[in-house]
Each structure stands twice: as C-alpha cells, then as structure tokens.
Amino acid sequence: MEKPILQIENLTTSFKIKEKYYPAVDHVSFSVFENEIVAVVGESGCGKSALALSIMRLHNHQRTKIEGEIKYKERDLVDFSERQMNQVRGKEIGIIFQEPLTALNPLMTVGDQIEENLTFHTKLSKEKRRLRTIELLTQVGIPYPTRTYDQFPHELSGGMRQRVMISIAIACNPSLVIADEPTTALDVTIQVQILELLKSIQKDTKMGIILITHDLSVVAEVADRIIVMYAGQVVEIGTVKQIFANPLHPYTRSLLKSIPSQVTNKKRLHVIDGMVPSIVNMNRERCRFSPRIPWISRNAHEESPDLHEVAPEHLVRCTCYKHFYFKGS
Amino acid sequence: MWKFILRRFLVMIPQLFLLSVIVFALAKQMPGDALTGVSMDPRISPERLYELREKAGLNDPWYEQYRRWISGIAQGDFGKSYTHKIPVSEVIAERIWNTVFLALITLILTYLLAIPMGIASGRFNDTWIDKVVTGYNYLGFATPIFIFALIMLFVFGFSLGWFPTGGSVDSKVDAGTFAYYLSKLHHVILPALSTALIATVGTVQYLRNEIIDNKYKDYARTARSKGIPETQIYTRHIFRNSLLPIAAFLGYEITGLVGGTVIIETIFSYPGVGQLFVSSIGLRDFSVVTAIVMMLGFATLLGTLLSDIILSVVDPRIRIE
Amino acid sequence: MVLLKIDDLKVHYPIRGGVFKTISDYIRAVDGVSFELKEGETYGLVGESGSGKSTIGKAILKLINMTSGRIVFNGQDLSKFSFGQMKPFRQDIQMIFQDPYSSLNPRKRVADIIAEPLRNYQCLTVGEEKKCVQNYLDKVGLNPDSMYKYPHEFSGGQRQRIGIARALTLKPKLIIADEPVSALDVSVQAQVLNFLQDLQKEFKLTYLFIGHDLGVIRHMCDKIGVMYRGRLVEEGISEEIYENPQHIYTKRLIAAIPELNPERRAQKTELRKKIAKEYEQLYPEYFDEHGRAYDLKSISNTHRVAMP
Known part of the structure; x- marks a missing residue:
C-alpha cells in the first residue's frame, strides 16, 4: 500500500490558560495521501484551526504544548527544532489562510511576498525568482500577472487576493497544502472558482490537501475524505460518500440537518441544543456530545468513548450513534 | 501629489490669517507697548512720548495697525525690533539656525534612543529587557522636562564641566573652521540630550505597542508559514510595518520640538528663537513676539503637511492625487 | 398592502480630484433600483459584495444619503x-447587523443595550423598562438574568439574539436584516433563522433580508431581487428565481450554489462550465455598452428580468 504524506498519531495540542494546559486538539489521528483532499469539519471552537496550526507548528510556543506524532514523510515534526521546521514550512507544507486581506502584508508588493518563499527555499537568481513568481501568478489565474506582481494587496479584489495567497502556498511545490477556511470570506461565485483552482493545481502536482472548513457544502463539492471534529476530538471519519450518504455520529447528522438549502422553503431548520463546550470546562471522561442530546439515555453512551470501525475507512466515536434519533421524530 | 501640496498651501492662507488676527489681538491686549519702558524716563515729556507713539503708528485705530502689520508680513517685512533696533527678520535670522540645529540634533537623538529601545522591548515583551525599558518610560513620563534639564545642566555642565553651560559656540574659535563646528556641536549636545531623553519615551512606548500588535497579526503568521527565521520576520515585515506610524508622526514631532525649544533654550541660555521669544516678552518687544508666533504657526502647518506626505510615501494604501 | 416601496433609488458617490477637489465622476453604488415589499412578507436582496445590496438597506434608514429616488x-x-424628521419612522424600521461582535457596545450591559431604543422614544418607569427588557430577553430565548451581563459573556448566536431583541423593543413593522447570519456557524445560523421566522409570525413583521448565501435566502424569502453592480437584474418569487432563472447573471449565481450530493459533483462542474461559457457569449445581450444592466421587464405577474 502507498505511504501517506502525512500521518498524524494521537496529536494533542494544549493551550496554557491560567498556568494550566487544556487540550484543544485531543488525541487526533489521521493520514493524508498523495492527490487527496481531506476535509476537517466542525464548528468554531472544535479545534480544527488549532489542528492546522499545529501541523505547521505555528502556535506561540510559550503557551502551547504539542504531544503525539506528526509524521511528515516518515519524519516526526514534533521533534523538529525551529530551524528544521523552517525547512518544512513553505517548502514542504504550504498553508492558505481564511482572510486574504489581513494575511498579506499591506506594505509589500504581491510579487515580493510570493518571492520571499523562493528566496528562503531555493537557490534561484533574482531574475529567475521573478520569472517563477509571474509563472505562479499565471498558474493561479491572475489575468495580468506582470502588473499584479508590482501591486499591493489592497489593490486586488478578495478573490484575487486569495489567489495570491494560494500562489504563496504552492510556490515551492509543496507535497502538502493546508487550506484553513479558504473560501469563507468570499462570495459564492468566487468560492467556486477558488475550489476549482485548488483542484486543478492538485491535478498537476499530486499534492495532498487538508481542507479546514465549517461549511459542509464546500466539503461535499471537493473532499475525498472527511474528518468531523467536535470539542477537540475526531467524532467521525470516512469517505465523502460514506459521510454524506450514511452519516452516523449524532453530531454529523445534526450538522447536515441544519443546512438551510436541504429542506424545503420556510420549514423549521434543525437546531442543536446547547453550546459547544469551552476547553476549560469540559467533561473529558464521557461522550462530549452527550450534553447536547439529552433525550438519548446515558446507557447508550460509552465510558471514555473510542472510535469504532463500522465499515472500511469509516470510523465513529461512541456507541450512541446506534441509539440516536432526532427529538420529535 | 503636487496638486495635493498646492491645495494644502491654499488652505494654509485662511488658517494663517486667522492665526494672525488672534496673535495681533492678544499682543494688543497685553499691558504696555514698546514705549512703556521709555515712558518711565522722566526726561521725556508726555508730548514727546505722544509724538513718538504717533510716529510709530501706535495711536492709530487697531484695524489700521493690523492692516499695516499684515501687509508688511505679506511682503516679508515683520517690522522693526524696538530693543534691537534692527528689522525683526534680521533678529530672527541670526538665531533661527541655532534653533534648527538644536531641533535636528534633538530629533536624531530621540529616534536613536527610541528605535532600539522600542524594538527590544516590543520583540521581547514581558522579559527583563522589556521591564527595564518600560520602567524607564514611566520615569520619563513622570519627569517634567525643565527639572530634568536643570539637573543635567547642574551635573554635566557645572559639576563635571563636560559641557558648556550657555551660548551656542565658543567665542574664541573662528567661524567656518572645523573647530567652530565642533564647538557648535559641543554646545548643542547637552540641551539636545536632555530633551531627547525625556521626549523619546512617547515614541518608545508607541513603537513597543506597535511591534507587539504587529507580531501577532495574520500577515506575520503568513510570513512564519513561509519558513522565514524569526529574526528575519522582524527585519523584513514587523519593523517596517511598526515604524510606519512613527515615520508619519515625524512632522508633528518636529512641531513639538520647535515649541519645546522655548523652555530648553532658556534653561541652557542657548541663543535661539525660543530664548529670543521669552526675552522679547519680557521687553514688550511685540513685533518680535508676533513674528515668532506666526513663524511657529507656519512651522506647525508645514509639519502636518510633511506628516501627510511622508505617510503617503511610505504607506501604499494611502495615495495622494 | 404595500409597506415599503422603493422607486428609482440612486446612491452615487462623487469621485473628487484636482486642486479644488472638483467632482470628476461618480461611483454608482445603487443605480436606479425599484421594488416593493408587501406587509408580512420577506424580501431577499441577494448579490455579491459591492453589488449595492447593503447600501439600499442603509439608504432606507438614511444612514447614508441617497442621490435621488423615492x-x-x-x-x-x-x-x-x-435625518431628524425621520425620527418617528425609525421606530417602525429597525435594523439587524451582520457582525454580532462589533455591533454591540462592549461597555454596556445587555439591559442598557436593549432598553436604549425605548429610552429614546418612550418614557417608561424603571420598573416598566425592566419588565419590558426581561420580556424581550425571554422572547429571544435568553435567560432574563442575563440582562446584567456584558456582550462579551455571550456566544455569537446569543449576541445576535441580543441585537434582535434590541430591534424588537419598539415593535417595528419592518426589519432590515443585513447579512444577519453570515458570521455564524451552521447550527447557530439555524437557530437564528428559525427564530426570525417565529418572530415574523408573532409580531407580523416584514423583513428586508440582505444576504449573499443563496441557501439562506431561499429558505427565508418569499420574493427575491438579484443585484449586480448597483442594479436589479432579476426579481421574482423564490421558485421562479431558483427553478427558472432568466438573466444570465442569475443563472451563474444559482449554478454557484454548492452541491450537497457528492455523487453529482461531475454533473455540477459540467453545468458550471456550460453556464460560464454562456455568460461570456451572451454578455452583450444582457448588458448595454457601459456594462449596465437594462431596466426590468415583466415576463409574468411576479417575475421581472433586466432585458433590452
């Protein structure tokens, strides 16, 4: 069987709050293969962005503790020094952030910001770097690449900025790209274009993509496999067909049910009771979703629930999925 | 850009006009005039005094005096100084370069102190170095400049004798020689340093906060995600972006310094415009006083214009057309 | 009954230049838009950022000045x-904003935030005011005790509900909801949308719902107006817009709606490609030489399309 590009094993990322560490990402394990889009889905506060930053080790290290394994091509990034990590960031793994306006330096031209990546990771001459940058801008579909090279971020539209962000991420042909909510700040028509672009780049480069998003419809459009996170844990993992055709975990089912365009006009939408627990006050011993489905008997849940394989590649946490039904149905 | 500058100069005309009215009115409100001192002299009869006043135009109605004064200014004539008996413009011209020199050295020292301190405490915030700088800042904010300047004058001027305690140049050296310029610098160091040590704290604090603010911004995170070493993230991204508001503040800083020289020049008996201003008030030499106030007003307007121009040059998001 | 009628609304911003800042041209944020809202219905204005949809909402409340129109x-x-004469009408028209994090004053308690419109328009005793605030908190599903808390103590969805409670206190007839759920997660979004529908029934409210999420708009609205570059390009009841779009821009917008069935991915991609091509080819037929959409023409009782 082919080897994964990235293999995460029991990754736990804890943040220091008032001198104590609380895990925001809790024993997460998954792998990403070549030419694959793995989507990480969940609501704000579920730990998906913390997971993305952990892989790149971009958290403030004075306040963050990372445990477990992040195996990138057989090497464990958790043990890497900052210097070694800088050889990985931008070169081996690229990242695209949500808000392309704030994620770009307002005082630097677009060209310089893309070229920076090449300056630190290649031995190309200045002229060659410029040519490569213009090539990248063309590749991400910017209409006037030589002009855009000298423009500043504020002179571009939201969609164009996100294309620039993508060209920064893919400048050194990384094997893995993490896209953290890449389309959330964009209009629908632009969203589609950006997703299409990511897919077409993937076709050429065979890179693996981790797509972090709260928008299930984006996932349905592009992902190969889905990881559903809740309260720092993976609650369900499976192929896109498995998750959309046969969602099992109560959280996955609830999320899918609350999307407006699925139900006919004016019907009531499904609402999940209660709130996402904060990482400080959370009962970590039992099924973390149980407080939000109180009509399901306590006996249906497991003690310290684990992931169970229900089909090849399809895993679900806790046994409660077997007994779950929607309230009122 | 030139259109913008032209427009700003056009806008300055009514602003300066308004200033001139206020300055003139205030000068007229002050008790006494240039001949008050003369009138104490028993040898001069009241008739002769009236004649002198008539000749100087001091008996004309205020609007007539104002008209004469303002039309003179418009032609570059600020009138004649009563104490110095020469045109005001000449009196000021003698001193203005001293003041400009002092202000320039002060400005350089202010930034020489502020930038490394601000950067160090911003980058390594909450470490011992930050605590030292912040402590210094609190002291600086709390210390009144005139007291600090007096202490500096006493310690380094009188007690240790490292620096001269008055004047702008040693009278024994010939103008134009290297020793002359060295002596000028020697005279300006102590007043400039005294001001800079206090004036710098505002800039240090500002720069520190800017750096702390910028280092957690999204674009800095993007830079880190490219695998740029932390030190280079500071040199390439964070410093530049943090220095921007400070560069933009330069024009205002100059204005503040020009005003600040009034106190510092008086304390250090430094023959500049500030000292001239204070002594002219004492001597009721209003033509000098009003000329200096008008000049400071003009400098302030120029300073703000300079700030706007700098900002538009260094910040691509601001375009002046 | 028609509650609100917008007639040939224009909002133009001057572009100034030169030494004397003379007006050299205009940005036409809203350029001749007409539509009407019947009492009790929900009208959706949909479009991309910069299409002028939010500008219309603000112009109705005179938060920005309109250039011409009625x-x-x-x-x-x-x-x-x-602006001053508008005061009595501001009771009847209230606005809900997009960002629940920045539209509530962080230094005010919830009680003061909700009571603010009441204090401006009605003289209530302290006891009456408290009762009123508690009543509305209860209506929006928040614990009446939370009136003494500050906005930061609430989650995004709860804050949006505080904003809604504030808008409701004066018993308005019309609520302008400017992207009320676009900053919220799906499950919270569902909560707020359900809740807006309940309130509509209870208080007989009319909504002008401004948004860019076509799924949400369809779910909420009876009638929809599609905006593009300051102009309405198509208007009709929801089914007409979604099932039978006529304008080339509307078609492109509808095709961009994400497909929730992963099995139909390839089909959807094909469809989008086809529509994109069509858009390129037919553009001159739907826009005049200045790239401006034509005036709306009725093609049925309810359906209007911008065509030459």
Whole structure:
C-alpha cells in the first residue's frame, strides 16, 4: 500500500490558560495521501484551526504544548527544532489562510511576498525568482500577472487576493497544502472558482490537501475524505460518500440537518441544543456530545468513548450513534 | 501629489490669517507697548512720548495697525525690533539656525534612543529587557522636562564641566573652521540630550505597542508559514510595518520640538528663537513676539503637511492625487 | 398592502480630484433600483459584495444619503425627510447587523443595550423598562438574568439574539436584516433563522433580508431581487428565481450554489462550465455598452428580468 504524506498519531495540542494546559486538539489521528483532499469539519471552537496550526507548528510556543506524532514523510515534526521546521514550512507544507486581506502584508508588493518563499527555499537568481513568481501568478489565474506582481494587496479584489495567497502556498511545490477556511470570506461565485483552482493545481502536482472548513457544502463539492471534529476530538471519519450518504455520529447528522438549502422553503431548520463546550470546562471522561442530546439515555453512551470501525475507512466515536434519533421524530 | 501640496498651501492662507488676527489681538491686549519702558524716563515729556507713539503708528485705530502689520508680513517685512533696533527678520535670522540645529540634533537623538529601545522591548515583551525599558518610560513620563534639564545642566555642565553651560559656540574659535563646528556641536549636545531623553519615551512606548500588535497579526503568521527565521520576520515585515506610524508622526514631532525649544533654550541660555521669544516678552518687544508666533504657526502647518506626505510615501494604501 | 416601496433609488458617490477637489465622476453604488415589499412578507436582496445590496438597506434608514429616488414607507415619502424628521419612522424600521461582535457596545450591559431604543422614544418607569427588557430577553430565548451581563459573556448566536431583541423593543413593522447570519456557524445560523421566522409570525413583521448565501435566502424569502453592480437584474418569487432563472447573471449565481450530493459533483462542474461559457457569449445581450444592466421587464405577474 502507498505511504501517506502525512500521518498524524494521537496529536494533542494544549493551550496554557491560567498556568494550566487544556487540550484543544485531543488525541487526533489521521493520514493524508498523495492527490487527496481531506476535509476537517466542525464548528468554531472544535479545534480544527488549532489542528492546522499545529501541523505547521505555528502556535506561540510559550503557551502551547504539542504531544503525539506528526509524521511528515516518515519524519516526526514534533521533534523538529525551529530551524528544521523552517525547512518544512513553505517548502514542504504550504498553508492558505481564511482572510486574504489581513494575511498579506499591506506594505509589500504581491510579487515580493510570493518571492520571499523562493528566496528562503531555493537557490534561484533574482531574475529567475521573478520569472517563477509571474509563472505562479499565471498558474493561479491572475489575468495580468506582470502588473499584479508590482501591486499591493489592497489593490486586488478578495478573490484575487486569495489567489495570491494560494500562489504563496504552492510556490515551492509543496507535497502538502493546508487550506484553513479558504473560501469563507468570499462570495459564492468566487468560492467556486477558488475550489476549482485548488483542484486543478492538485491535478498537476499530486499534492495532498487538508481542507479546514465549517461549511459542509464546500466539503461535499471537493473532499475525498472527511474528518468531523467536535470539542477537540475526531467524532467521525470516512469517505465523502460514506459521510454524506450514511452519516452516523449524532453530531454529523445534526450538522447536515441544519443546512438551510436541504429542506424545503420556510420549514423549521434543525437546531442543536446547547453550546459547544469551552476547553476549560469540559467533561473529558464521557461522550462530549452527550450534553447536547439529552433525550438519548446515558446507557447508550460509552465510558471514555473510542472510535469504532463500522465499515472500511469509516470510523465513529461512541456507541450512541446506534441509539440516536432526532427529538420529535 | 503636487496638486495635493498646492491645495494644502491654499488652505494654509485662511488658517494663517486667522492665526494672525488672534496673535495681533492678544499682543494688543497685553499691558504696555514698546514705549512703556521709555515712558518711565522722566526726561521725556508726555508730548514727546505722544509724538513718538504717533510716529510709530501706535495711536492709530487697531484695524489700521493690523492692516499695516499684515501687509508688511505679506511682503516679508515683520517690522522693526524696538530693543534691537534692527528689522525683526534680521533678529530672527541670526538665531533661527541655532534653533534648527538644536531641533535636528534633538530629533536624531530621540529616534536613536527610541528605535532600539522600542524594538527590544516590543520583540521581547514581558522579559527583563522589556521591564527595564518600560520602567524607564514611566520615569520619563513622570519627569517634567525643565527639572530634568536643570539637573543635567547642574551635573554635566557645572559639576563635571563636560559641557558648556550657555551660548551656542565658543567665542574664541573662528567661524567656518572645523573647530567652530565642533564647538557648535559641543554646545548643542547637552540641551539636545536632555530633551531627547525625556521626549523619546512617547515614541518608545508607541513603537513597543506597535511591534507587539504587529507580531501577532495574520500577515506575520503568513510570513512564519513561509519558513522565514524569526529574526528575519522582524527585519523584513514587523519593523517596517511598526515604524510606519512613527515615520508619519515625524512632522508633528518636529512641531513639538520647535515649541519645546522655548523652555530648553532658556534653561541652557542657548541663543535661539525660543530664548529670543521669552526675552522679547519680557521687553514688550511685540513685533518680535508676533513674528515668532506666526513663524511657529507656519512651522506647525508645514509639519502636518510633511506628516501627510511622508505617510503617503511610505504607506501604499494611502495615495495622494 | 404595500409597506415599503422603493422607486428609482440612486446612491452615487462623487469621485473628487484636482486642486479644488472638483467632482470628476461618480461611483454608482445603487443605480436606479425599484421594488416593493408587501406587509408580512420577506424580501431577499441577494448579490455579491459591492453589488449595492447593503447600501439600499442603509439608504432606507438614511444612514447614508441617497442621490435621488423615492422611498415610500406606509404611504409616507421618506426621501423628503431630513435625518431628524425621520425620527418617528425609525421606530417602525429597525435594523439587524451582520457582525454580532462589533455591533454591540462592549461597555454596556445587555439591559442598557436593549432598553436604549425605548429610552429614546418612550418614557417608561424603571420598573416598566425592566419588565419590558426581561420580556424581550425571554422572547429571544435568553435567560432574563442575563440582562446584567456584558456582550462579551455571550456566544455569537446569543449576541445576535441580543441585537434582535434590541430591534424588537419598539415593535417595528419592518426589519432590515443585513447579512444577519453570515458570521455564524451552521447550527447557530439555524437557530437564528428559525427564530426570525417565529418572530415574523408573532409580531407580523416584514423583513428586508440582505444576504449573499443563496441557501439562506431561499429558505427565508418569499420574493427575491438579484443585484449586480448597483442594479436589479432579476426579481421574482423564490421558485421562479431558483427553478427558472432568466438573466444570465442569475443563472451563474444559482449554478454557484454548492452541491450537497457528492455523487453529482461531475454533473455540477459540467453545468458550471456550460453556464460560464454562456455568460461570456451572451454578455452583450444582457448588458448595454457601459456594462449596465437594462431596466426590468415583466415576463409574468411576479417575475421581472433586466432585458433590452
């Protein structure tokens, strides 16, 4: 069987709050293969962005503790020094952030910001770097690449900025790209274009993509496999067909049910009771979703629930999925 | 850009006009005039005094005096100084370069102190170095400049004798020689340093906060995600972006310094415009006083214009057309 | 009954240049938009950022100045009134904003935030005011005890509900909801949308719902107006817009709606490619030489399309 590009094993990322560490990402394990889009889905506060930053080790290290394994091509990034990590960031793994306006330096031209990546990771001459940058801008579909090279971020539209962000991420042909909510700040028509672009780049480069998003419809459009996170844990993992055709975990089912365009006009939408627990006050011993489905008997849940394989590649946490039904149905 | 500058100069005309009215009115409100001192002299009869006043135009109605004064200014004539008996413009011209020199050295020292301190405490915030700088800042904010300047004058001027305690140049050296310029610098160091040590704290604090603010911004995170070493993230991204508001503040800083020289020049008996201003008030030499106030007003307007121009040059998001 | 009628609304911003800042051109944020809202219905304005949809909402409340046109609310022409004269009408028209994090004053308690409109328009005793605030908190599903808390103590969805409670206290007839759920997660979004529908029934509210999420718009609205570059390009009841779009821009917008069935991915991609091509080819037929959409023409009782 082919080897994964990235293999995460029991990754736990804890943040220091008032001198104590609380895990925001809790024993997460998954792998990403070549030419694959793995989507990480969940609501704000579920730990998906913390997971993305952990892989790149971009958290403030004075306040963050990372445990477990992040195996990138057989090497464990958790043990890497900052210097070694800088050889990985931008070169081996690229990242695209949500808000392309704030994620770009307002005082630097677009060209310089893309070229920076090449300056630190290649031995190309200045002229060659410029040519490569213009090539990248063309590749991400910017209409006037030589002009855009000298423009500043504020002179571009939201969609164009996100294309620039993508060209920064893919400048050194990384094997893995993490896209953290890449389309959330964009209009629908632009969203589609950006997703299409990511897919077409993937076709050429065979890179693996981790797509972090709260928008299930984006996932349905592009992902190969889905990881559903809740309260720092993976609650369900499976192929896109498995998750959309046969969602099992109560959280996955609830999320899918609350999307407006699925139900006919004016019907009531499904609402999940209660709130996402904060990482400080959370009962970590039992099924973390149980407080939000109180009509399901306590006996249906497991003690310290684990992931169970229900089909090849399809895993679900806790046994409660077997007994779950929607309230009122 | 030139259109913008032209427009700003056009806008300055009514602003300066308004200033001139206020300055003139205030000068007229002050008790006494240039001949008050003369009138104490028993040898001069009241008739002769009236004649002198008539000749100087001091008996004309205020609007007539104002008209004469303002039309003179418009032609570059600020009138004649009563104490110095020469045109005001000449009196000021003698001193203005001293003041400009002092202000320039002060400005350089202010930034020489502020930038490394601000950067160090911003980058390594909450470490011992930050605590030292912040402590210094609190002291600086709390210390009144005139007291600090007096202490500096006493310690380094009188007690240790490292620096001269008055004047702008040693009278024994010939103008134009290297020793002359060295002596000028020697005279300006102590007043400039005294001001800079206090004036710098505002800039240090500002720069520190800017750096702390910028280092957690999204674009800095993007830079880190490219695998740029932390030190280079500071040199390439964070410093530049943090220095921007400070560069933009330069024009205002100059204005503040020009005003600040009034106190510092008086304390250090430094023959500049500030000292001239204070002594002219004492001597009721209003033509000098009003000329200096008008000049400071003009400098302030120029300073703000300079700030706007700098900002538009260094910040691509601001375009002046 | 028509509650609000917008007639040929224009909002133009001057572009100034030169030494004397003379006006050299205009940005036409809203350029001749007409539509009407019947009492009790929900009208959706949909479009991309920069299409002018939010500008219309703000112009109705005179938060920005309109250049020309008429805004008739309840038989009164608001466009003739000054900001001050608008005061009595502001009771009847309230606004809900997009970002629940920045639209609530962080230094005020919830009780003060909700009571603010009441204090401006009605003189209530302290006891009456408290009762009123508690009543509305209860209506929006928040614990009445939370009136003494500050906005930061609430989650995004709860904050949005505080904003809604504030908008409700004066018993408005019309609520302008400017992207009320676009900053919220799906499950919270569902909560707020359900809740807006409940309130509509209970208080007989009319909504002008401004948004860019076509799924949400379809779910909420009876009638939809599609905006593009300051102009309405198509208007009709929801089914007409979604099932039978006529304007090339509407078609492109509808095709961009994400497909929730992963099995139909390839089909959807094909469809989008086809529509993109069509858009390129047919563009001159739907826009004049200045790239401006034509005036709306009726093609059925309810359906209007911008065509030459």
